[in-house]
Amino acid sequence: MSEEHRLQKRVAKNLLAQFATPTASFFAYVQDLATGGLGANINRKIEVGTAVEVKLNVPKHETMIMKGTVVWRRELPALSRSKYQVGVDLAECPETFVKYVSSLLKRDYDRRQSPRFRDILEIHANEVLDLMDAAIADVSAEGLYVRTNQPLQVGAQFELALVNKEDLPEPLYCLGEVVASFECDPDDLDHPYGAGVKILSFVGDDGERFAEYIKSLDELYSFHWPEAVKAVAEAASAPAAEEEDIPIE
Numbered sequence: 001m002s003e004e005h006r007l008q009k010r011v012a013k014n015l016l017a018q019f020a021t022p023t024a025s026f027f028a029y030v031q032d033l034a035t036g037g038l039g040a041n042i043n044r045k046i047e048v049g050t051a052v053e054v055k056l057n058v059p060k061h062e063t064m065i066m067k068g069t070v071v072w073r074r075e076l077p078a079l080s081r082s083k084y085q086v087g088v089d090l091a092e093c094p095e096t097f098v099k100y101v102s103s104l105l106k107r108d109y110d111r112r113q114s115p116r117f118r119d120i121l122e123i124h125a126n127e128v129l130d131l132m133d134a135a136i137a138d139v140s141a142e143g144l145y146v147r148t149n150q151p152l153q154v155g156a157q158f159e160l161a162l163v164n165k166e167d168l169p170e171p172l173y174c175l176g177e178v179v180a181s182f183e184c185d186p187d188d189l190d191h192p193y194g195a196g197v198k199i200l201s202f203v204g205d206d207g208e209r210f211a212e213y214i215k216s217l218d219e220l221y222s223f224h225w226p227e228a229v230k231a232v233a234e235a236a237s238a239p240a241a242e243e244e245d246i247p248i249e
Contacts (some may be wrong), residue, residue, distance in 0.1 A: 010033065014028065014029055014030075014031060014055075014151075014154055014181045015029065015033075015056060015057060015058060016028075016029060016030075016057045017029070017030045017040065017045075017054050017055060017056045017057060018054070018055040018057075019040070019042065019044075019052055019053070019054055020052065020053040020054075020055075021050050021051070021052055022045060022050075022051065024041060024044060026042070026043070026044050028040045028041060028042040028043075028044075029041050029080075029082070029090040030054075030056060030188050031085075031182045031183060032182070033101045034101065034238045035097075035098050035101050035102060036089065036090055036093075037068070037071075037087060037088055037089050037090050038054070038056075038068075038087075038090065039085065039086070039087050039088070040054075040085070040086055040088065041076065041080075041081070041082035041084070041085050041183060042082055042083070042084050042085075042086060042165060043082055043083050043084070044084070045073075045084060046070050046084070046086055046222070047070070047072060047073075047081070048070050048072060048073055049069060049070065050069065050070045050086060051067070051068075051069055051232065052067070052068060052069070053065065053066070053067050053091075054066045054067075054068065054088065056097070058100060061096065061100065062096070062130045064093070064094055064096060064097045064100070065094070066090050066092060066093040066094070066097060067090070067091055067092040067093075068088040068089050068090040068091050068092070068093075069089050069091065069169065070086050070087070070088055071087050071088065071089045072086065072087040073085070073086045073087075074110065076183075077192075080183065080192065080198065081151070081183075082140075082183075095203065122135075122136065122162070122163040122164065123135065123136050123144070123146060123160055123161075123162060123163075133148050134147070134148045134149075135147050135148075135191060136162075137194070139162075139214075140214070141199040141210075141211065141214045142198065143176070143179075143196060143197050143199050144176065144196075144199070145177065145194065145195075145196055145197075146194070146195050146197055147184065147191035147193070147194055148191060148194075149191060149192070149193070149195045150193060150194045151181050151182075151195075152178045152181045152193070152195040153178060153181065154178050154179065154180065154181050155177065155178060156177070157177045157178075157200070158175070158176050158177075158178075158179045158197075159173070159174075159175055160173070160174050160175070160176050161173055162174065162210070167213065168209075168213065169215075172202065172206045172209060172210050172213075173202065173203040173204075173206050173208065174199050174200070174202045174203065174207075174210070175199075175200045175202075176197040176198060176199050176200060177197065177198050177200055178195050178196070178197055179196050179197070179198045180195060180196035181194075181195045182194055182195075195209050198206070201213075
């Protein structure tokens with residue numbers, strides 16, 4: 001795979017696709033997209049270098065038909081739903097695919113303009129089976145990135161309680177919708193799946209409380225952390241003092 005292809009910006013998705021090789025046809029889930037390639041989880045062992053045709057099912061779009069070559073493959077842990085993960089370098093793809101991926105990348109970029117903060121909230125939900133042992137990996141004003149022990153269905157909505165016992169006297173209650181779902185770390189047996197959850201609404205004045213909470217975090221990160229981080233970074237990057245030979249008398 002070329003260096004240029006590896007450096008392409010990618011966006012996580014969970015889309016059904018039909019793969020066809022010279023000898024077989026099967027379904028798989030595409031987990032990430034770039035304008036020149038894609039990654040998918042499959043249950044068929046495809047050799048690197050195999051030519052494939054991919055028919056990608058994208059909601060509200062006609063099926064996108066692409067051709068490419070498998071450029072890498074790795075085995076997934078036994079607990080994973082799929083056996084292999086592969087990367088496909090696309091040689092032929094419709095303009096609609098390029099525009100679709102570009103729009104996803106722009107949306108992802110715009111979303112990430114909001115500061116994101118890690119390890120500050122706990123997530124509680126009544127849907128125990130779907131959000132069992134869920135953990136918030138990071139949070140922004142628009143949504144959450146959660147890690148779970150089983151995949152969440154895109155489009156599913158959950159009533160959530162966001163908790164921080166130190167800074168929030170009462171939980172924040174909101175409605176969230178899963179907008180992306182994927183296998184994020186197969187080696188993490190406790191939380192191998194990830195999901196992007198968009199916050200749709202809050203109960204009562206919890207939306208104002210949440211905005212104030214995020215604002216306080218933004219101020220903390222913006223005005224208190226940089227100097228300390230800068231000092232540590234400068235100390236770490238400073239050239240080591242040259243050793244001076246001390247004559248022995």
